[in-house]
Every structure is written in structure tokens, then in C-alpha cells.
Amino acid sequence: MDPVIVVGAGPVGLAMALALARHEVPSIVLDQGSGVCPEGPRSTVIGTETAAFLERLGYPRAASDAARWERLSVWRRRQEVLQLDLADHPVLHLPQHRLQRGLRDAATATALVQLVPHARVEEIDQDRDGVGVRSRHSQDGSDTWWRASHLVGCDGARSSVRKLLGIRFPGRPAVDRHAIATVRVDLPFAGEARLHREPPWRGDREASARPLPDGLWRLDWRLPPSRPAADAPADPHATWPGLVTGDTLVTRVKSTLTGWCGQLPRYELLAAADHTAQHRLAARFRSGRCFLAGDAAHLHGALGMQNLVDGLRDVDNLAWRLACAWHLHSGGPQPGGSLLDGSLLDGYEAERRGAVGARLRAVDQAMPLLRPLRGWAHTRRSLLTGSFRKHAPMLTDGLLGTGRFGGAPAYPAAPSGVPTQRGAGRGTALTESLPATAPGVLVPDLPVLTTDGTPDRLYARLGSTFLLLLVAPGTTVWSAERWLGAGLMPRLAEVAAALPVPAEVLVTEEYPGAGAHTVLLVRPDGHLVGVTQGARAEDLQELAARARGGPVPLAGAER
Incomplete structure (x- = not known):
């Protein structure tokens, strides 16, 4: 091959x-x-x-x-509008x-x-x-x-x-324009990413600082809207001469650092570029x-x-x-x-x-x-009426990889066959509690046990096979020798071996919203295919066949 x-x-x-x-x-x-x-x-x-x-x-x-962020703050002029504590939501910033x-x-x-x-x-x-x-x-x-x-x-x-x-x-050739610089400097908000709209120093509409490893910071400035030349390449990383070079860039770096620190700190400018966000x-x-x-x-x-x-x-x-x-x-x-x-x-x-x-x-x-487009007067009125504070959380979605702008997507029914119903195939109803994850949504990372009793994380098992995840409360109380040959485990192992896709069986103590003996079929990319109650071979066969894109077995057909 x-x-x-x-x-x-x-x-x-x-x-x-x-x-x-x-x-x-x-x-x-x-x-x-x-x-x-x-x-x-x-x-x-x-x-x-x-x-x-x-x-x-x-x-x-x-x-x-990468650098791990501890906080994200959004400012307007001299006022902090929003601060998010990221201690429980790890965000890594990687060069x-x-x-x-x-x-x-x-x-x-x-x-x-x-x-x-x-x-x-x-x-x-x-x-x-x-x-x-x-x-x-x-x-x-x-x-x-x-x-x-x-x-x-x-x-x-x-x-x-x-x-x-x-x-x-x-698409659109110029949605946002930014000047970018990597600077070695000590800022007074270590570990914090900062987005500053309409900063108090003159000349910038928006500036941001995001910590990088080894004492470095990435500084961004949003530039005035402009369209590239008609023959400009469709390259978001292409440099437009004159935007962030020479005295213009140095002036911008100095004014920004002075505005945040009160006086100009010692700094080292390591790299710079300009970036046009195209859609x-x-x-x-x-x-x-x-x-x-x-x-x-x-x-x-x-x-x-x-x-x-x-x-x-x-x-x-x-x-x-x-x-x-x-x-x-x-x-x-x-x-x-x-x-x-x-x-x-x-x-x-x-x-x-x-x-x-x-x-x-x-x-x-x-x-x-x-990004109001009706000029400075409209922008100023919009900010003063409180709409900026109202919409500030949306600004954090892209920066943090959350929400509509950055979070993991939910995939609807597609030719690859993620079923739209939470129940098993052919309309089987689940009377027990359903997991909080709907089909097509990325499953959460959870502690799991492999079939030899080895503890691991769910995300670490993704990538190579489909996963059959059994919810079995109390599993960690018993040694693997006790539960591997008991309950649903032997039957589930047989079902996994007979699926039309490679599959691994995992066990978890609990899954949000799911009752005991719930079995979740998870794709290699971590998105949920569907759910059954117990080791229902026909239902799991149908779910796996749909996910693989092959024909769905008929009820009563020889397997």
C-alpha cells in the first residue's frame, strides 16, 4: 500500500x-x-x-x-473591566x-x-x-x-x-491588522495576559501583552483598518513595508511599556512583524x-x-x-x-x-x-454606554480558546454518521440518566483504568483507536483481578473485538450525568459517537458502523 x-x-x-x-x-x-x-x-x-x-x-x-497564564484581564483606559482567574483552566502560550x-x-x-x-x-x-x-x-x-x-x-x-x-x-482579505513584537522585559503583571482597549497613552486603539516562556512577552497592537493592494498575496503572515519597522515600532514599544510600568523599563526587542487577519x-x-x-x-x-x-x-x-x-x-x-x-x-x-x-x-x-466602524465618536459613545463592559467576555473567547471563537466544536450528523440521538441505534430508549455530553461533542478528560488495571487519563488514550468507556462506580476500590472478570467486562471485551473498527475498553469511576453501566463509544479524536446502557452488541455495532461510514447492520442480521 x-x-x-x-x-x-x-x-x-x-x-x-x-x-x-x-x-x-x-x-x-x-x-x-x-x-x-x-x-x-x-x-x-x-x-x-x-x-x-x-x-x-x-x-x-x-x-x-509554553508559558502558563494565571490571569487574563481586560482594561479600558485606566479601568479594569474584567479579570478571569485561570488557575483551574490551564491556558498555555507556546512560541x-x-x-x-x-x-x-x-x-x-x-x-x-x-x-x-x-x-x-x-x-x-x-x-x-x-x-x-x-x-x-x-x-x-x-x-x-x-x-x-x-x-x-x-x-x-x-x-x-x-x-x-x-x-x-x-473570503475577506483584511479583517484585522496587528503589529506584533517579542520583547524581553519585566512587566508589573507577571503571569497575566492583558488586553487594553483605548489605553491612556495616545496613538493606540488596542494593545495587549501575553507572557511567553523565559521572561519574554508578545506585544500586539491593533492597527487602523486598511485594505491591502489588489495584488497582495493571500498570506496572513506577509509583511507590509513600513508598518512596524524603524522608529514607528520603537515608539510604539516605548509608549506601551511606559504606560504599563509608569516609566520606561529596560527591554530587549527580539522580533517584530505585522499581521493581517484574513477570513x-x-x-x-x-x-x-x-x-x-x-x-x-x-x-x-x-x-x-x-x-x-x-x-x-x-x-x-x-x-x-x-x-x-x-x-x-x-x-x-x-x-x-x-x-x-x-x-x-x-x-x-x-x-x-x-x-x-x-x-x-x-x-x-x-x-x-x-469593532465599531462608524468612526471615533460612535466608538466613544458605545464604550461610554457600557456596551464594551457587556461584550468584554466575548473578547476573551478567542484569546483563551473557549466559546464560539475558540472552543472545541460540536459536530452534527454528517456522512460519517455521528447519530443525532443520544439513545442507541434503531430507537432504543435509555431510561437511565444520560451523560452530559451529546453525540458529536468532545468528551471531557477524565481519570480512567485500562483493562489491566493501569491508571491513565482519557485524553492520553485517544488518537489510535475508538474507545468503549464503561462507567463503573467503585472500580478503584477493588483490585483489577476482581473486576476484570466480573460484571460487564468480559462481555464488553467480546463486543469490542467484534466491532468494525479497532476499539479499546476503558473504565471510569464516574462520567458527568451518566449512570452506572453506561457505555460511551468515543472516536479517536475524542468526539462522542453515542451511548448505550450495558454491553448491547447490536447497538454498539450500529454506532461503530455509522461512525466508520459503512453500511448499518440490519436487525437480526448475522454478525
């Missing part, structure tokens, strides 16, 4: 290769660049879900390479170059991942059995043909893969055996939204689907394989494109409230 080709070796491309390797699927990563990860001002905010995902990929340093280096180290150490630098994709040729890719070496000009089962374009906003596939990339959504995320992920598929970033985190969610959603399809055909074509591939793989576009589209619509609705 041919490997999967991943185009682009940024964080999303490397994560895709590592996620496939976790499913024992080989990949070739074609990277137009040299593989060097230079330091820069770009960074990303990640929560518990994303940190656990990165750790599963083989990057356990994500938490130690992107550290993330990319950590993922590259993990990919280099993985035999299933082949990294190919200086390889620009020039041609894509699909047929019913696979994908042919021609790359050109940027140094000697030589061409190489590669053969793959599938191709994933993770090659950024100016994606060659997207252009070669003829997929449109419509774009590819017309399709799939074309035959080719897929788009990350910046190649979507761009957003207004109101602090984290496009990179959504790119990693693309990876988590697509990798298990590709692995199912790849392993299905690794022994040769099988009856019904094309039907399964179509439904299973179409689910990626339905879910991820729908989730990102919902985010973009949410921002479009919120922008008039948070």
Missing part, C-alpha cells in the same frame, strides 16, 4: 504525519523549505485538549515549552518555532515518516487507485515523481496543492483522494482566534479517517470499500468545514459590537 503524501512541514503538516504514524500509516512529507525553524514573533494559545493532542503525537514538551521544532524532532525519530526538504509540488495526477505527485527540487531543479494512496495539502495560505486542485479560496474558507476540503488542512483550507484570526489550533483539529479529524481507509485497502480492494471511503472521508469536509464556517459567521456577527 502506498504511503500518504503530506505537503508542507509546518506544525500542521508535521502533526498530520505524526498522527498517521500513530495509526501505523506511513507518510512522506514534501516541504518546499529547508526544514529550519527560525525564531520569530508568531505564537499560539493552546488549552488542555490541544496540549494532550501534541503529547500523543510525541511532543511531550508542549507544556514545558510557534518551539512547536515546530518539537514536532520535527518527533517526526525525525519516527520510522514511518519520511521528510523531504526543498521539494515544491508542481503537478498532481489522481486515478482510482492513488495519487501521483511531481515535485521539483529547489536547488538542483530535478523532478521526482511520487506515488501515494492519498494526499493532504498542509502548505499554507498560498497552497500549491489548493491551486493545482482548482479549489477556490474566497477565508476553501470551497472544498476534499477533491478525490486529496485533502486540505490548516491555512491551506481556512484563515481566521480576528478577535484573537487561533487558526493554528483549528489546523490541528483538522489533523485530529482527518487522520483516523485516512487510517481506516488505508488499512481497509492495505490487503487489496474489498467489497464495499469505495462506498465506505466516500462516506467516511466526506465526513471530514462536512464536519471541519462546517465548524470553521460557523466560527467565521460568529465573528461576522460580533465584529460590529466589538
Whole structure:
């Protein structure tokens, strides 16, 4: 079976290769660049879900390479409008170059991942059995043909893969503009991220400070709205000359630091850039055996939204689907394989494109409230009437990775078949209490026990198989020898082995809202498929078949 080709070796491309390797699927990563990860001002905010995902990929340093925020405060002029204590809601701020280096180290150490630098994709040729890719070496000009089962374009906003596939990339070219700087400085609010609207010093509409590791801070300033030139590239990281260079940037840094500290502290300016937040959504995320992920598929970033985190969610959603399809055909074509591939793989576009589209619509609705466009007089009246205080919590969603702007999405029913009913298949009713998690929603991280009695966390078990999670109060009171062969465990193990997807059985003491003997079927990306009461083989078979995209077994059919 041919490997999967991943185009682009940024964080999303490397994560895709590592996620496939976790499913024992080989990949070739074609990277137009040299593989060097230079330091820069770009960074990303990640929560518990994303940190656990990165750790599963083989990057356990994500938490130690990041700064943990203790508080987030929102200010207007000299008044604090909102303060959030983040002690119980871990938020990590990670420099992107550290993330990319950590993922590259993990990919280099993985035999299933082949990294190919200086390889620009020039041609894509699909047929019913696979994908042919021609790359050109940027140094000697030589061409190489590669053969793959599938191709994933993770090659950024100016994606060659997207252009070669003829997929449109419509959207808004300039939603928010920011100047960004990385500064080494001691600020009087250590451990606190601060968003300052209409600061008391003159010249800035909005400034923010977010702590980074090693005594560094990322400073952001929102710039006046402006449109790029008609021929400006669709690249959110492209630099516009004159915006944050020379005296303008130094003046901005000095006035901001003086405003926060009372006097100008000693500081060291390490890096700077300007950033234009574009809102774009590819017309399709799939074309035959080719897929788009990350910046190649979507761009957003207004109101602090984290496009990179959504790119990693693309990876988590697509990798298990590709692995199912790849392993299905690794022994040769099988009856019904094309039907399964179509439904299973179409689910990626339905879910991820729908989730990102919902985010973009949410921002479009919120922008008039948070970014008044009728001039300074209207903005001043809006702030003075209290609307800013009312809407300030919305400003924190993107920065913290929560809510409509940043939280994990809930996937509705899609071709991949997340059932819309909480009950089991064929209308079976649950009279017992239902879990608080609805189908399609990301499950919470919980302490679990494996079938050999080993304690672990639920998120640590995600990624490679489906999970059958049994709610069994009192389990930790008994030794594993007592409960492994008792109650539902033997039957549940038999059911797991017979499912049409690889599945692991886990046990938890309690699950929010769920009664004893509730069994939850969880996808490899952590989203709930459905629920049964007890080890109901037919119901779990149906749920697994729907999630995999295959035909649903008929009642009474031979299994």
C-alpha cells in the first residue's frame, strides 16, 4: 500500500504525519523549505485538549515549552473591566518555532515518516487507485515523481496543492491588522495576559501583552483598518513595508511599556512583524483522494482566534479517517470499500468545514459590537454606554480558546454518521440518566483504568483507536483481578473485538450525568459517537458502523 503524501512541514503538516504514524500509516512529507525553524514573533494559545493532542503525537514538551497564564484581564483606559482567574483552566502560550521544532524532532525519530526538504509540488495526477505527485527540487531543479494512496495539502495560505486542485479560496482579505513584537522585559503583571482597549497613552486603539516562556512577552497592537493592494498575496503572515519597522515600532514599544510600568523599563526587542487577519474558507476540503488542512483550507484570526489550533483539529479529524481507509485497502480492494471511503472521508469536509464556517459567521456577527466602524465618536459613545463592559467576555473567547471563537466544536450528523440521538441505534430508549455530553461533542478528560488495571487519563488514550468507556462506580476500590472478570467486562471485551473498527475498553469511576453501566463509544479524536446502557452488541455495532461510514447492520442480521 502506498504511503500518504503530506505537503508542507509546518506544525500542521508535521502533526498530520505524526498522527498517521500513530495509526501505523506511513507518510512522506514534501516541504518546499529547508526544514529550519527560525525564531520569530508568531505564537499560539493552546488549552488542555490541544496540549494532550501534541503529547500523543510525541511532543511531550508542549507544556514545558509554553508559558502558563494565571490571569487574563481586560482594561479600558485606566479601568479594569474584567479579570478571569485561570488557575483551574490551564491556558498555555507556546512560541510557534518551539512547536515546530518539537514536532520535527518527533517526526525525525519516527520510522514511518519520511521528510523531504526543498521539494515544491508542481503537478498532481489522481486515478482510482492513488495519487501521483511531481515535485521539483529547489536547488538542483530535478523532478521526482511520487506515488501515494492519498494526499493532504498542509502548505499554507498560498497552497500549491489548493491551486493545482482548482479549489477556490474566497473570503475577506483584511479583517484585522496587528503589529506584533517579542520583547524581553519585566512587566508589573507577571503571569497575566492583558488586553487594553483605548489605553491612556495616545496613538493606540488596542494593545495587549501575553507572557511567553523565559521572561519574554508578545506585544500586539491593533492597527487602523486598511485594505491591502489588489495584488497582495493571500498570506496572513506577509509583511507590509513600513508598518512596524524603524522608529514607528520603537515608539510604539516605548509608549506601551511606559504606560504599563509608569516609566520606561529596560527591554530587549527580539522580533517584530505585522499581521493581517484574513477570513477565508476553501470551497472544498476534499477533491478525490486529496485533502486540505490548516491555512491551506481556512484563515481566521480576528478577535484573537487561533487558526493554528483549528489546523490541528483538522489533523485530529482527518487522520483516523485516512487510517481506516488505508488499512481497509492495505490487503487489496474489498467489497464495499469505495462506498465506505466516500462516506467516511466526506465526513471530514462536512464536519471541519462546517465548524470553521460557523466560527467565521460568529465573528461576522460580533465584529460590529466589538469593532465599531462608524468612526471615533460612535466608538466613544458605545464604550461610554457600557456596551464594551457587556461584550468584554466575548473578547476573551478567542484569546483563551473557549466559546464560539475558540472552543472545541460540536459536530452534527454528517456522512460519517455521528447519530443525532443520544439513545442507541434503531430507537432504543435509555431510561437511565444520560451523560452530559451529546453525540458529536468532545468528551471531557477524565481519570480512567485500562483493562489491566493501569491508571491513565482519557485524553492520553485517544488518537489510535475508538474507545468503549464503561462507567463503573467503585472500580478503584477493588483490585483489577476482581473486576476484570466480573460484571460487564468480559462481555464488553467480546463486543469490542467484534466491532468494525479497532476499539479499546476503558473504565471510569464516574462520567458527568451518566449512570452506572453506561457505555460511551468515543472516536479517536475524542468526539462522542453515542451511548448505550450495558454491553448491547447490536447497538454498539450500529454506532461503530455509522461512525466508520459503512453500511448499518440490519436487525437480526448475522454478525
